[in-house]
Amino acid sequence: MAKMITLCEILIEFNALTSGPLRHVTYFEKHIAGSEANYCVAFTKQGNECGIIARLGEDEFGYNAMEWLRGKGVDVSHIKFDPAPTGIFFIQRHYPVPHKSNFIYYRKGSAGSKLSPEDVDENYIRSADLVHSSGITLAISDSAKNAVIKAFNNAKVRSLDTNIRLKLWSAEQAREIIMGVLKEYPLKFLITDIEDSRILVRESDPDAAVSKLSNYAEIVIMKLGPKGSTVYYEGKKYHSPGYQVPVEDVTGAGDALGGTFLSLYYKGFSIEKALDYAVVASTLSVMVRGDHENIPSTSDIESFLEEMKR
Amino acid sequence: MAKMITLCEILIEFNALTSGPLRHVTYFEKHIAGSEANYCVAFTKQGNECGIIARLGEDEFGYNAMEWLRGKGVDVSHIKFDPAPTGIFFIQRHYPVPHKSNFIYYRKGSAGSKLSPEDVDENYIRSADLVHSSGITLAISDSAKNAVIKAFNNAKVRSLDTNIRLKLWSAEQAREIIMGVLKEYPLKFLITDIEDSRILVRESDPDAAVSKLSNYAEIVIMKLGPKGSTVYYEGKKYHSPGYQVPVEDVTGAGDALGGTFLSLYYKGFSIEKALDYAVVASTLSVMVRGDHENIPSTSDIESFLEEMKR
Amino acid sequence: MAKMITLCEILIEFNALTSGPLRHVTYFEKHIAGSEANYCVAFTKQGNECGIIARLGEDEFGYNAMEWLRGKGVDVSHIKFDPAPTGIFFIQRHYPVPHKSNFIYYRKGSAGSKLSPEDVDENYIRSADLVHSSGITLAISDSAKNAVIKAFNNAKVRSLDTNIRLKLWSAEQAREIIMGVLKEYPLKFLITDIEDSRILVRESDPDAAVSKLSNYAEIVIMKLGPKGSTVYYEGKKYHSPGYQVPVEDVTGAGDALGGTFLSLYYKGFSIEKALDYAVVASTLSVMVRGDHENIPSTSDIESFLEEMKR
């Protein structure tokens, strides 16, 4: 069993029960979220182990997240409680762009943003096969960024999802900091998409972008939304096409893809097969509200693939 | 800022929470509706001003509509309360025809149908750039029809959506009265569709129908449902294609289109651009229950269009 | 097994999902209602048989009521469909008076009000042990009133619930017509309450009222809301006290009481015991939305009474 450790802000998600502008939404459904937490659930779901280093508010929302993630089998032993409130966000779905979601964040000064190097136990980091984080954690605070850097310093293997959120920092800041990390800490896995690539390496063509990004990572995954995903490694390129399904909420789909890929890779799957499976995980995840509730087990992915062959 | 005045019956809509025949629907969701009220919200949403001349019942449903429309920024100063009950209707969705809705009305003798010429303040009418009504208001009662006629008599510019509802009058009555109004009161804007054209001018081909209808209006908009819409003016014709989105309820989609078009026209948009934007408004409006809750602002329409270009 | 026939307007009830003024209620729950229909369900629930003479609209709501009542075991063979719409009403709960409900009716010109003497099959009436109607049916239309009169003319035994609804007629009209019926058609059972007594015989003291009303009926039941109910017969008086329970909606509580009493009376229960059981039926019925869904079977009433003895 492989072990991954992620550093992140765990958030409480309030997902609109109906689509359209939030002013007209009356009911909100609570879920547990956070990009790397989703990665962690996906990683665990495929039969590996995953721990989270994070801070939660010492409030009902923080307790909620702790209980939920422990229930999902995540190693929560390195999640601390902090006096600041647990970060939250609201999801507006399918408006103004159908099949896209928009967020309103309440995470400034949150417990999650208090994540700091002192939370990173070097021995814990060294016990893991893989350390993963994202552009979000690099953006939420200096201390959080430094926590990631400390973890990367001690990691056997590093993985990063670029996940640029322009509500958290400017494109310039994102480029400077993420590229700085890439240059300093060569990755084994880099997960990104077209929008982020345009910001980071000023290329909107996937191949062109990866030709630059692959200087910093052995394996680059380019997420393409409903079109599926392409993986680049050792000069090779493999595309796994997406599936057309009814979309409830796309939030977390990329995390489902990334976390499933990493876990199956460590299970010994070929990169191509791991990506094929990961695209299924991503596909199913958009069919429900909740970032990771629909992430399938390996055998559920196989049921899906078998049906598609018919 | 342009000002439009509409004459209409404001209705309370009880939309089925689930689709299928109403006997199997247990929960109904309350919304505020009425074709020209939807026009008014759409017109206001694009940054112009709109007032309604109408009567509401002096009951909780009437108060509800008044508060809602005032909240949306509509000028409600010419809405009166009447002892008759507020008209209501129920929506059955996706049955027996998927992506279509059927109505059960309780509006006979309603407060809305008491609308009469005495409610039409000529000075108020003259203060507006544009007066709009529809075939529904012509159908609900003689006094309502006469109110429209009085307003049209005093209007700077006239607009009409044919909106024939065969539960309110026969095809023959509809043709006689609407064509009578068209002949007497030349329009600047006529909004219609294939079914109505077949009744009014006995043509089911859009071009053929418009060649007849354009005798009565400078600008004719032919609504084509999910296929988009075509505008005819000065002998020209421009088609704006529709978008495929998941359909929750199509009720009000034509009003979203018409109201958005009129407002953007008065904002100075070209007719073509106004129609392109209006089709987006119409598209988004079918994605939720509620006739006008999903009508987008101009900038939200632009977000939609930008995404489509990618 | 005894058989009762009732004449009534069957209504579709839209009960507010939340309490407070209807303008702030978004969701409504559909139920089948109508005072004498509730009586009929209660009568059937105690193991006797009951048929309804009524008209329903030929629409989804009418079909709904027909299927529901047939499902409950009611004899629906004398319910006709009529082109007019099925009558409906909305319930506002706990506002402005806690534990009371207010109604908004849409029943003017309804199918139910088209009930007429031609719907009353004299042989069917004669087949019944008992014919029951209420002040509501007397109020909704002349033809409905005449249907009741025709049925009363042919009835073995007559029962009437005064049920005065001041939204349907004035106090004067109610008094004139109901007292007229009472004088012409001596009843075996009269079910009434303080408000109605005040209107009918200008007495607000129960005993004083009954001393007048008992001229027209052998058995008079005075409903006292949460305080229970008192029955008067052969110069005797028996009071059955109410029970304190959380109130969801009181609509239909009196019908549950009356229908249960009549049925158990025909089952051979003593008048006192029948009333005790009927008060339990009434008590349970206020705990849910829906007029008759919570009407208990005889054995469920006994479970309740047994628990109260502890």
Added chain:
Amino acid sequence: MAKMITLCEILIEFNALTSGPLRHVTYFEKHIAGSEANYCVAFTKQGNECGIIARLGEDEFGYNAMEWLRGKGVDVSHIKFDPAPTGIFFIQRHYPVPHKSNFIYYRKGSAGSKLSPEDVDENYIRSADLVHSSGITLAISDSAKNAVIKAFNNAKVRSLDTNIRLKLWSAEQAREIIMGVLKEYPLKFLITDIEDSRILVRESDPDAAVSKLSNYAEIVIMKLGPKGSTVYYEGKKYHSPGYQVPVEDVTGAGDALGGTFLSLYYKGFSIEKALDYAVVASTLSVMVRGDHENIPSTSDIESFLEEMKR
């Protein structure tokens, strides 16, 4: 009016309110189900008559099913109550395969499985034009299977839907018993699909399968899911294509198809027209939760077909 009698287990269905794995579903919606009960509702819906021979538990769920089916116009006079509990099942929707449903059954030892030859009144059977059952009833218990055999022995005309549920028996058992019944009791109608054909006659090509199955039945209907359905009779073959609609739950779609086909056949429709209509019934039935709530009347099917022609 034709009369059909079906033998079956009536089940209570708890349908997931949201899609995804049941562990993440909090709310379940209760419906009445059971394959042949669905057939019966569909048969009745087209204006014929249908009775059910079955056992229900003497509990709230059993009473519920009894009231519901009586309400729908089903002849429930041969449904008995049994001390065992009413069988139930849960539906997991769209996971792990989108547009498919999975079931968790609680029906072992249920009242429904106690169905036995003693429940089959030979005179009742002989009064029917047609007796229908399915592989499910053959699978639930020996006594239920024997009840079907007794009914088939006395039936004027026999119909069977193969409906193999591998949670109830193995493929081998299914083949042995169903093929045994087919050999002994020649059918007029056999309704099946590809998966069942593969088990029964080891053919996955529709034509090849039917060439074997048509030895046992005059008319064979091959259900093809969203692709529609093909009917084979007198050496002829007619395919009726499916329609693309949003899928809520596919459970019961085949029953809607089969029951509608049989009923319209007895109404005198040609086999081709009956199948065209049946495919519409099946199409509408997948748009809602609930196995038979969306089964359309003949005239609603015609509204659908008319719209499709436009």
Added chain:
Amino acid sequence: MAKMITLCEILIEFNALTSGPLRHVTYFEKHIAGSEANYCVAFTKQGNECGIIARLGEDEFGYNAMEWLRGKGVDVSHIKFDPAPTGIFFIQRHYPVPHKSNFIYYRKGSAGSKLSPEDVDENYIRSADLVHSSGITLAISDSAKNAVIKAFNNAKVRSLDTNIRLKLWSAEQAREIIMGVLKEYPLKFLITDIEDSRILVRESDPDAAVSKLSNYAEIVIMKLGPKGSTVYYEGKKYHSPGYQVPVEDVTGAGDALGGTFLSLYYKGFSIEKALDYAVVASTLSVMVRGDHENIPSTSDIESFLEEMKR
């Protein structure tokens, strides 16, 4: 018609749909709140006029509040939009203390807290008969406090609800600032309760507390929760007892009381009668979720009182 102006933070309230600790609450219902906004709605509801000086975030929640309050008839002409996010809070109901609510706030740095003296138009203030604010607005920021002071400086008449929230400031800060304002700006109306009195004047006996507080205000209202309320003025004391009703959420009950009292006072009611009516408003307001949706009109209060007399 009297006019009141209030200064406040308008908040979006997310009320738990079910009671108990928030970690176990899945659904939240959105409402518009804020103590002085509630006062304003209550003031308006009794037929007077009320304006709000405040800032809202330029986001869907801010637009929502603006539309809602405009709909309720509030003068929103002095509400500004600010780039900071709209403040929000969550309500946990009936836990750990039944009939009490707890809050989780996300309002630090909110748009509401940006309220500042520059938002206070002195002419607008002078146009009002009455200026009202609360301890909350004094607590949220220095600029907001200064805005209140500027308004009080220009006010004809001043009113203050102490409303101490210990999540916003310490008891010491609350005492220092509120008592400072009281000393500087003599009030006509002071609304408070036992907990606040204990903090402000270190008295927990109502009479003792008021004997100190009445140095700063002509009329002091002591809110006593379910026990009702007591008013002190000109050396007199009048107690209006509460009513026992089912409690959904007590949030906003004191605002309903205060706003109704002030409005009826200006309507010319005696102080005693105004308080009796205000206690009814407060009573009804606890029966629903939503701070001010259940605030009754004067005539609804009278219906309540009439029923109580029976």
Added chain:
Amino acid sequence: MAKMITLCEILIEFNALTSGPLRHVTYFEKHIAGSEANYCVAFTKQGNECGIIARLGEDEFGYNAMEWLRGKGVDVSHIKFDPAPTGIFFIQRHYPVPHKSNFIYYRKGSAGSKLSPEDVDENYIRSADLVHSSGITLAISDSAKNAVIKAFNNAKVRSLDTNIRLKLWSAEQAREIIMGVLKEYPLKFLITDIEDSRILVRESDPDAAVSKLSNYAEIVIMKLGPKGSTVYYEGKKYHSPGYQVPVEDVTGAGDALGGTFLSLYYKGFSIEKALDYAVVASTLSVMVRGDHENIPSTSDIESFLEEMKR
């Protein structure tokens, strides 16, 4: 920190969303339940540790229970998966007796009933300060009963809640088996109520019953529903009265009481204080659906008690 181990059947609870007979309930809410599992959550909630020995079905419901209990901090290391289905039950609330609940079980042959002595690891048992089980586990199967006996044989301290469910066994069987266990395995803690006492020692007076039961246990807790609870020990008796609160569902209230009492006893609380706190836990637990979601922490109990002192 003390450690308790319980043996039990973990069940999935489907709680009626509305009260009344289940035939009229459409929606059911899923919760995790099982008497000793509730004890375990309560025990854990007060800051001690608790493990469960049980079997769950290898299905979505079993996974659900496992994740939920792990999330709540329960030691799930000794819960096994079994091929039989996870046991479930439905709750009918407030009918036919207000404030009481009735159950429909589907647990015959369930995974939970497969609990057997082989599941009981003697070393695990010896690691605990306390072993707890109930009459339910003694009733569900012989193997489960033998598992309890094996655990009791190896337990440092034994606790039993009599919990007689007459749907699982007869009164005679319950008496014989429970009294047999009591005689063989002297308890430290016996938790029971009047109904169970009547069956076990044929006494319905609490004191009389305990005078017999105290032969088998050092500390006897007599649960008295809304009246609170009485504890008997060392010849002493202490009564802790109940609190009147709105009742949503009483299921699990006794478990909340017992588990909280045991945990606080091991925390070093006096027996009297532990009972006072336990009664609060029981009181809060009836205010929501879900057996243990509302079990309070020690400090939440103190907030409750503090409020009551006011």
